[in-house]
Amino acid sequence: MIMTCKQVAKALAENRYYEMPWNRRITMFIHIRICAVCGRYHQQVIDMQKGIHDYLEHEDAGDITPTLQLSDEARQRIAEKLKKEK
Template sequence: MIMCKQVAKALSRERYYEMPWHRRIPMFVHIRLCVMCGKYHQQVVDFQKGFRGFLEQEGKGELDAGMHLSPEARKRMKDQLETP
């Protein structure tokens, strides 16, 4: 069984979702069972997962909607991009 300290250290250094499964599983079990740090680290893991979702969306360009460009500016940009 891994210790609370090891979980805290690992989560502060690396992202939970980037860890290999053989490290993630004991960590997951600890977070689920530990009354000392489980609740806190569950929040850390949830936050990191949410962050990954944000990065994935950004990668797809779905955050583009937040950009304030007028339709004319958009069209000009599009025309420029399409001109060989």
């Protein structure tokens, strides 16, 4: 089934591309590849969703470690709370 530009826009606004069923993704992919009107815009939306999808996988695996950690003050406060509550 061929999708219209509006259907592609609606589907991408309501669902994450990489969580859609493969048959829906294929029809969307075909539209985006051949559509000169909305193709580039929606390809960028999908590229971004792919980035978020991959980010979440890396986050799950714990292999993104920005130089950001709990402050010493918060760490101490939480440690004290944990001792009390245990």
